[in-house]
Amino acid sequence: MLNVVAKRLLGEVSWGLKMRVTMGAGLSILDMATDIFVIVGYMGNEETRGYGWSLLGMVVASMLIQLLIVFGQNKGKPWVMAKEMLIVLTAMKPAVDASRVASGHEMEEHHIFDAKTELVTTKCGEMLAESIPGSLLQLYVLLKVKNVSRATVGSVLVSAMTTGFNSATISFE
Amino acid sequence: MPTNVNNSQAPPLPPVPSYDVDPQKRKETPDFYGYIPDGGSRTVIFGCMMLQSALLLLIRSFGAAMLMLVKKRYFAMFMAGDVAVYLLQKVARGDFHYWFPLDGAFGLFISLLLRMIVKTITDFTGVIQFRGDAELGGLYWTANIFLALLASYVCLWVGGAGRVEWILVGDASGAFTLSFGLFLMLMKKRYRRTFFSTRTGCDWAMDFFLKADDDAGKQHIFGCNKKQWAGIRGKVKEWVLNSWWRWDEEKPEWFTESWIAKVPLDFIPKEAKEVAKACRESARRSSIAGLLVARELDPPQVHPMS
Numbered sequence: 001m002l003n004v005v006a007k008r009l010l011g012e013v014s015w016g017l018k019m020r021v022t023m024g025a026g027l028s029i030l031d032m033a034t035d036i037f038v039i040v041g042y043m044g045n046e047e048t049r050g051y052g053w054s055l056l057g058m059v060v061a062s063m064l065i066q067l068l069i070v071f072g073q074n075k076g077k078p079w080v081m082a083k084e085m086l087i088v089l090t091a092m093k094p095a096v097d098a099s100r101v102a103s104g105h106e107m108e109e110h111h112i113f114d115a116k117t118e119l120v121t122t123k124c125g126e127m128l129a130e131s132i133p134g135s136l137l138q139l140y141v142l143l144k145v146k147n148v149s150r151a152t153v154g155s156v157l158v159s160a161m162t163t164g165f166n167s168a169t170i171s172f173e
Numbered sequence: 174m175p176t177n178v179n180n181s182q183a184p185p186l187p188p189v190p191s192y193d194v195d196p197q198k199r200k201e202t203p204d205f206y207g208y209i210p211d212g213g214s215r216t217v218i219f220g221c222m223m224l225q226s227a228l229l230l231l232i233r234s235f236g237a238a239m240l241m242l243v244k245k246r247y248f249a250m251f252m253a254g255d256v257a258v259y260l261l262q263k264v265a266r267g268d269f270h271y272w273f274p275l276d277g278a279f280g281l282f283i284s285l286l287l288r289m290i291v292k293t294i295t296d297f298t299g300v301i302q303f304r305g306d307a308e309l310g311g312l313y314w315t316a317n318i319f320l321a322l323l324a325s326y327v328c329l330w331v332g333g334a335g336r337v338e339w340i341l342v343g344d345a346s347g348a349f350t351l352s353f354g355l356f357l358m359l360m361k362k363r364y365r366r367t368f369f370s371t372r373t374g375c376d377w378a379m380d381f382f383l384k385a386d387d388d389a390g391k392q393h394i395f396g397c398n399k400k401q402w403a404g405i406r407g408k409v410k411e412w413v414l415n416s417w418w419r420w421d422e423e424k425p426e427w428f429t430e431s432w433i434a435k436v437p438l439d440f441i442p443k444e445a446k447e448v449a450k451a452c453r454e455s456a457r458r459s460s461i462a463g464l465l466v467a468r469e470l471d472p473p474q475v476h477p478m479s
Contacts, residue, residue, distance in 0.1 A: 019216075124294060127294055128290055131298075132293070132294070136234040139235055139237075140237075140241050140242070142238075143242055144242060156234075160227040160231050161223070163226060163297075163298055164223040164225075164226035164227030164228075164230070166226075166298075167222070167223070167298040167299065168226060170300050171222060171302040172219055
């Protein structure tokens with residue numbers, strides 16, 4: 001309880017906590033949207049179709065890790081698990097996690113992680129499965145394939161900013 | 174003889190993962206957490222941390238992509254070699270075991286897996302948290318980041334980069350250095366040494382016991398891998414043996430079933446061994462993660478177990 005109060009006070013002093021949460025949620029959703037845009041772009045080109053499948057595999061792997069975390073976290077509560085899985089499948093998990101941490105969400109009886117640990121685990125999984133290999137792959141395609149959409153550059157930059165945000169959050173929050 | 178424990182599967186709070194502005198973490202590990210000053214510069218520091226991670230990801234990925242253009246095998250060999258050097262120095266320093274309190278072959282596998290995951294994430298994003306003694310270690314983290322930048326230049330050279338590529342990576346490296354410099358300037362001075370620490374995860378784990386003022390602090394040692402604190406095993410055993418019946422009377426909140434399950438049986442007084450075995454059995458039935466991860470609920474105090 002004391003921690004929740006202290007955390008909230010620290011957040012208010014720096015006015016930054018809510019801003020960071022909103023920014024993180026926005027970046028995550030934007031990252032997902034640009035990834036989908038790039039995948040669709042790759043799939044529409046014979047030369048880059050294979051890379052499209054690879055990128056899709058990374059996004060799916062990232063989601064599977066999130067689903068696994070949700071499964072472990074809510075094992076005893078099937079309905080809660082179903083709701084949480086729906087949050088993952090609609091790409092809203094980073095936003096929901098962030099808002100739970102920001103609001104000092106208390107751990108529930110059936111949970112094995114607190115909200116903060118869940119957020120960090122999810123972010124590490126996302127970085128490892130999607131952000132790092134995704135950025136590498138998109139830059140590789142950008143350098144290799146001449147007629148690839150320049151929008152890929154935007155997607156790489158959004159991915160980098162999202163990863164930067166996630167990395168800073170792990171150390172900071 | 175009655176033994177009262179908190180009848181909860183909740184293990185004691187483990188020391189990681191952790192977060193610099195968490196008041197509890199700052200209290201538990203004051204030499205590591207607390208580098209972010211209070212006040213207006215916090216948001217600037219957050220911005221620096223975010224920018225340097227984003228830039229490092231772009232620089233490393235760009236270099237790696239250039240290398241892959243020459244031959245994908247070169248990239249695979251470079252990554253494998255880099256991780257191998259890291260693991261070998263961990264083994265040479267007796268610091269291979271990860272902090273998770275897992276034994277045997279499974280424990281070794283998890284240590285190997287997590288060491289590789291943390292190294293890869295740090296290589297590409299420079300997560301500052303992973304400079305901790307239990308992860309890469311301060312000096313290795315710092316050297317790793319700057320070697321990663323250097324390696325990207327080597328990749329550009331091998332890949333025969335043109336003028337534009339050199340300028341892009343050069344500018345990004347400059348921005349990274351400026352951002353990291355500003356971060357070091359704004360953080361609390363006394364924590365700068367954490368970026369040059371040569372301590373190991375074993376030193377870090379043993380400090381939970383050796384530097385704590387009270388039992389609530391010392392008990393965190395059982396949240397760490399036994400291999401990490403083998404050097405003070407005798408002291409820890411003596412402390413448990415001498416304090417057991419007092420804890421049994423006082424029922425501190427961390428004296429839970431799952432905490433007892435993590436205490437080696439030979440540390441526990443003969444009369445309480447059956448209770449400890451029951452706690453182990455109960456913990457085994459619950460999930461592995463339940464043994465590893467913090468539960469910050471207030472566990473209910475319970476009825477005597479005989």
